[in-house]
Amino acid sequence: MQLYAVDTAVVRRYLDSPVLTGDQAARLLELRGISDGTPIYLDAETMMPVEPLCSWGRNMSYADLAGSTLKDYGRIMARFSAHQDTRVSDVLSATESDLVAYKKQRTQLQKKPVGTSAWSKESSVLDQFFTFAVEQRYLRRRPMRVAARGRNALSPRTRRGMDIRHLSLGQYRYFRDVGLGGQCPDSQLSRSYRGSSPHRDRAGADLALCSGMRWQEWATVLLPELGLGVGQCAEEAEFTVQxxxxxxxERGVFVPEQAMRAVETYCLLERKEFTAAAARRLERQHRELFVVSRVEEETGRIHGTLDGTAQVFSMQAMPPRLRRITVREGEFGLEAMAVFLCRGGLMPGADSWKRYRHAAWRRMVALADETTPQLPAKRWRWHDLRHTYALQLLTYLEQQMDGAEPDMVARRRRHRSYLSGHIRYNPLLIVSRRLGHSSPETTYAYLEYTDDLVQEYEAAFAGWVGDRGEEATYAQIAARAFRLEKSPLGVG
Incomplete structure (x- = not known):
């Protein structure tokens, strides 16, 4: 069996058939509501659809999932089908013993077993498939028995809480300057550094740390969202991600001044070089790109041409895939509107940012000496910067509300009173809103870290971003969170 995924742009561009043109096929996919990323399973010999996997994939397409999510789900079912082939069976003939064997293979026996979170995702997809098969009468009943508390053969053995991994000030500066920036621990340039974009990677880290955005949010940000390239550069930025x-x-994002300065430095020193080198290549690809003709800064709308048709998009409603191909006429010709670019002139993908991070980790380990802060046991992740943002901001807001209260019990009692009487100014709820958590319960996981301060109070909010230690970046973020400039509490 072979697995494919729907890609409307590829169909429109490359399909050449006497029966159906690429545009007609793409239009048919749109009329049928088939989303990009929908998995298609074909028999390896006959190239005919494999049922009920193709019907299940179409059903998933109607769930309005992201294209990358649909592809992940498709790979999971293809992997389970391959496992069944080794047992001379198929997915509809799966028994509970087959599922137990598959779970054991994935979580224990394979060369690199998957963790609890990865298996939770796989078990959820398998559960959805068998539910679909019963509803559509491919099966009389699901192959798994339901045991106590709703658990079955697919359920993860353990349930973990959030894996919160935050950084101290020293760790972050080392990660950013040595790992990403190509410096030595003594701040001198490392002769072993082979990267080409230290300012880009440092700016990305600063933006992630100071905004609390997830990787897909900050890595896909557009120049107009930060107020760059639309006239006078803004000192700070505030925009909506959706x-x-x-x-x-949907939620609002605030980017403080120091993070903006880091991004502007990258734009001046590296980004122009990328755009100049890639201008001719983008000109040749202009039919495949969304070429912008006008940006409405006040409304956040972008006007341009996509697939030969005039289009208007709201920036906050533009998915990552569209952002990646969004270009405009610049100094050297066509240039991408994404803030962060790679050598090809377009936005780096997930694999590229992962490669930058892994290379940074190898440099940090190789250059570590007696002056190096203690490195974490596990390789750092971009998401650790979001956890650091949450913990630092929550700690700062708690300090503003509690003052220098030394009694931990009194602090927790006072913290609970905020939930009932001061919803607007409650630190936990403020951080929950800034992170875009669906429920404050998710943010509760950070509370156990706030009494174990990663730095002294004064040092925790100065010097994180930029090169001037007197900048109290998190104080600026907290002031914006409260919507008051002079005092977060509105008191003297």
Whole structure:
């Protein structure tokens, strides 16, 4: 069996058939509501659709999931089908013993077993498939028995809480300057550094740390969203994320001045070089790109041409895939409107940012000496910067509300009173809103870290971003969170 995924742009561009043109096929997919990323399973010999997997994939397409999510789900079912082939069976003939064997293979026996979170995702997809098969009468009943508390053979053995991994000030500066920036621990340039974009990677880290955005949110940000390239550069920025946010949940994002300065430095020193080198290549590809003709800064709308048709998009509603191909006429010709670019002139993908991060980790480990802050046991992740943002901001807001209260019990008692009487100014709820958590319960996980301060109070909010240690970046963020400039509490 072979697995494919629907891609409307590829169909429109490359399909050449006497029966159906690429445009007609793409139009048919749109009329049928088939989303990009929908998995298609074909028999390896006959190249005919494999049922009920193709019907299940179409059913998933109607669930309005992201294209990358649909592809992940498709790979999971293809993997389970391959496992069944080794047992001379198929997915509809799966028994509970087959599922137990598959779970054991994935979580224990394979060369690199998957963790609890990865298996939770796989078990959920398998559960959805068998539910679909019963509803559509491919099966009389599901192959798994339901045991106590709703658990079955697919359920993860353990349930973990959030894996919160935050950084101290020293760790972050080392990660950013040595790992990403190509410096030595003594701030001198490392002769072993082979990267080409230290300012880009440092700016990305600063933006993630100071905004609390997830990777897909900050890595896909557009120049107009930060107020760059539309006249005078703004000292700070505030915009709305939606299509790039988790579950498409809309929320506001604030970027403080120091993070803006880091991005502007990258734009001046590196980004122009990327755009100049890639201009001719983008000109040749202009039919495949969304070429912008006008940006409405006040409304956040972008006018341009996509697939030969005039289009208007709201920036917050633009998904990552569309953002990647959004270009405009610049100094050297066509240039991408994404803030962060790679050598090809377009937005780096997930694999590229992962490669930058892994290379940074190798440099940090190789250059570590007696002056290096203690490195974490596990390789750092971009998401650790979001956890650091949450913890630092929550700690700062708690300090503003509690003052220098040394009694932990008194602090927790006072913290609970905020929930009932001071919803607007409650630190936990403020951080929950800034992170875009669906429920404050998710943010509760950070509370156990706030009494174990990663730095002294004064040092925790100065010098994180930029090169001037007197900048109290998190104080600026907290002031914006409260919507008051002079005092977060509105008191003297």
């Amino acid at each position: 299509a790039c946010a988790k579950y498409g949940k």
